[in-house]
Amino acid sequence: MMDKLTASVGTALDRFIAKRQEQFPYATGELSQLLRDIALASKIINREINRAGLSDLGGAAGTENIQGEQQQKLDMIADVRFTRALINGGETCGIVSEEVDDIIDTGNHHAKYIVTIDPLDGSSNIDVNVLVGTIFSIYRRRSPIGRPPTMDDMLQQGTEQVAAGYVLYGSSTMLVYSTGYGVNGFTYEPSLGEYFLSHANMQCKENGSIFSINEGGYNTFNEGLKEYIRRCKEREYSGRYIGSLVGDFHRNLLKGGIYIYPATSKYDTGKLRLLYECNALAFLAEQSGAMATDGKQRILEIKPTSLHQRSPFYVGSPKMVEEAMQCLEDYT
Numbered sequence: 001m002m003d004k005l006t007a008s009v010g011t012a013l014d015r016f017i018a019k020r021q022e023q024f025p026y027a028t029g030e031l032s033q034l035l036r037d038i039a040l041a042s043k044i045i046n047r048e049i050n051r052a053g054l055s056d057l058g059g060a061a062g063t064e065n066i067q068g069e070q071q072q073k074l075d076m077i078a079d080v081r082f083t084r085a086l087i088n089g090g091e092t093c094g095i096v097s098e099e100v101d102d103i104i105d106t107g108n109h110h111a112k113y114i115v116t117i118d119p120l121d122g123s124s125n126i127d128v129n130v131l132v133g134t135i136f137s138i139y140r141r142r143s144p145i146g147r148p149p150t151m152d153d154m155l156q157q158g159t160e161q162v163a164a165g166y167v168l169y170g171s172s173t174m175l176v177y178s179t180g181y182g183v184n185g186f187t188y189e190p191s192l193g194e195y196f197l198s199h200a201n202m203q204c205k206e207n208g209s210i211f212s213i214n215e216g217g218y219n220t221f222n223e224g225l226k227e228y229i230r231r232c233k234e235r236e237y238s239g240r241y242i243g244s245l246v247g248d249f250h251r252n253l254l255k256g257g258i259y260i261y262p263a264t265s266k267y268d269t270g271k272l273r274l275l276y277e278c279n280a281l282a283f284l285a286e287q288s289g290a291m292a293t294d295g296k297q298r299i300l301e302i303k304p305t306s307l308h309q310r311s312p313f314y315v316g317s318p319k320m321v322e323e324a325m326q327c328l329e330d331y332t
């Protein structure tokens with residue numbers, strides 16, 4: 001496996017991408033450009049999120065997405081911004097977005113990549129000024145160049161990702177991504193309008209003492225999961241759950257911990273979506289020494305059958321995910 005790019009902290013994102021591309025003699029620059037397109041869209045959304053309270057961008061849009069969720073205005077704005085950036089960037093032939101029922105045909109039929117995206121993750125937190133994020137995955141298309149994107153292009157299992165990442169719109173804005181050679185985090189400097197490497201080669205701790213789960217569903221959890229939660233409490237682990245998957249994932253990646261969204265009475269296969277939440281974070285998890293399963297199998301090996309399908313999600317420090325899975329096996 002190629003060595004991870006050992007760039008120094010402070011390297012600008014553009015320079016980092018260019019250096020990475022140099023390591024691939026046959027790279028033609030499309031993936032680099034696609035990553036730049038995503039970074040550009042995130043800067044625009046960052047500005048709109050920061051002003052949401054002062055403009056009319058907060059609150060519900062009055063529409064519902066295919067998930068049956070009340071779409072927030074910023075869900076729609078983020079979706080439009082990313083879609084427009086990817087269309088104009090020219091490197092993406094098709095998009096799957098949480099906010100759009102069907103495949104988005106960008107018209108760039110010569111392009112060789114497809115993108116799946118959660119434009120705004122944790123949108124229930126927007127109006128209360130709690131961290132939200134964006135999650136994305138990039139795959140090579142499987143259909144011939146020159147034609148519209150196909151369902152087969154979109155329903156690829158997570159092991160086929162060429163890159164994945166997330167943006168955190170928090171106390172600072174960060175872009176964290178991987179192209180399969182380690183995970184690197186970049187912090188946005190608004191006064192310069194640029195991301196700079198701040199978290200080189202991010203590694204998840206093998207074990208941890210933070211567990212993230214919405215215990216509101218506790219009474220509906222299966223016995224195995226209840227047993228694992230009991231053990232976390234007996235050990236007086238910290239319960240941390242902010243309701244934005246990206247924020248909970250990022251904290252656990254930095255400090256060690258486990259995030260669980262199990263099957264519940266409301267979501268019998270879990271709430272999180274495989275194509276644009278679980279797969280991207282599972283890719284980053286495995287690139288940083290963490291683990292991601294549906295309670296039984298690697299998330300990345302699940303063969304998708306529909307664009308918006310959901311999956312139970314156990315992700316974080318490998319020792320914690322393994323113990324949770326053992327509890328599911330032994331007690332259910």
Ligand code: AHG
Pocket residue numbers: 069098118120121122123124214243244245246271
């Ligand atoms: P989204 O805002 O993109 O629909 O995702 C929300 C997800 C995830 O971000 C979060 O961890 C989870 O939903 C919270 O769900 P509960 O409110 O059911 O705990």
Ligand code: MN
Pocket residue numbers: 067069098123
């Ligand atoms: Mn949503």
Ligand code: MN
Pocket residue numbers: 118120121122245277
């Ligand atoms: Mn989400």
Ligand code: MN
Pocket residue numbers: 075098118119120121122123
């Ligand atoms: Mn979302």
